[in-house]
Amino acid sequence: MIPMNLLGAGKKATYLNTGVWSKKAIKEARLFGEINVAYSSEEQKFNRVPTEDEYSVPEDSEYLYLVSNNTIYGTQFPTFPTTDKMLVCDMSSDILSRRLDVSKFGLIFAGAQKNMGPAGVTVVIIRDDLLDRTPEKIPTMLCYKTHADNDSMFNTPPCFSIYVVGEVLKWLKKQGGVVAMEKRNQEKAALLYAAIDATDYYRGHAEPASRSLMNISFNLPSPELEAQFIGEATKVGLNGLKGHRSIGGCRASIYNAFPREGVVKLVEFMQEFEKNNPA
Numbered sequence: 001m002i003p004m005n006l007l008g009a010g011k012k013a014t015y016l017n018t019g020v021w022s023k024k025a026i027k028e029a030r031l032f033g034e035i036n037v038a039y040s041s042e043e044q045k046f047n048r049v050p051t052e053d054e055y056s057v058p059e060d061s062e063y064l065y066l067v068s069n070n071t072i073y074g075t076q077f078p079t080f081p082t083t084d085k086m087l088v089c090d091m092s093s094d095i096l097s098r099r100l101d102v103s104k105f106g107l108i109f110a111g112a113q114k115n116m117g118p119a120g121v122t123v124v125i126i127r128d129d130l131l132d133r134t135p136e137k138i139p140t141m142l143c144y145k146t147h148a149d150n151d152s153m154f155n156t157p158p159c160f161s162i163y164v165v166g167e168v169l170k171w172l173k174k175q176g177g178v179v180a181m182e183k184r185n186q187e188k189a190a191l192l193y194a195a196i197d198a199t200d201y202y203r204g205h206a207e208p209a210s211r212s213l214m215n216i217s218f219n220l221p222s223p224e225l226e227a228q229f230i231g232e233a234t235k236v237g238l239n240g241l242k243g244h245r246s247i248g249g250c251r252a253s254i255y256n257a258f259p260r261e262g263v264v265k266l267v268e269f270m271q272e273f274e275k276n277n278p279a
């Protein structure tokens, strides 16, 4: 929908390829405009995001597209690009996890299912003036203006999922809002990365400067030990540690809702496992 609404014949945009979700976005965008991929970490198994001196954004780009947190690989932009081009960002896996300056963005979107609630809801924050830039010949349903003009009720929305997102937002407010979440997320991730860095037994996938606070991907000395680790962890209630099939290994997803106690328990489990199963 983004390139369909914001590009068109002869229009250009710049994309940063930092994982599977940006790669898919690039493929779709090429249907609607001229796409410049200014950076890619694909050859390094997407283990990092670029610093600003590693790419440039051509003057004729309508926007710079990035994925703020790369869910599968466990990398995250620690800060957002300072280019004067407007940013367009997929924040599906880290929205509401840290503070940010919304004014730098033309459009932010996020599927609810990581940090906000059940699947089926997608939040879109779009700058008002962009609603009028949409080419005329696009399907009504796929035009952002349609949804803005109809208070998100052009079609029947998934009411229950939206209701649950509302409840999650009330919970988040009670916790102290995004400011408190950011602090808590930094603390949680620091505990886990410290455990990984304390030994050669565990190896983090992401380069340290690109480390995600939401998804922590790591490896053990062998795939056999990883399988055993995941199996034993599941038995003590530490679930979902299997890495995405595209990179294997282990991944701890510690979104807003995941408690600090769970991270502490995982760190203890990791130390115990290493002791009992030397490489």
Ligand SMILES: *Cc1c(COP(=O)(O)O)cnc(C)c1O
Pocket (backbone or CB within 6 Å): 021, 067, 069, 070, 071, 090, 091, 092, 093, 111, 114
């Ligand atoms: C999960 C995720 C998606 C995909 O969400 P779907 O609703 O499954 O299509 C896209 N981008 C990012 C960054 C994600 O983490």
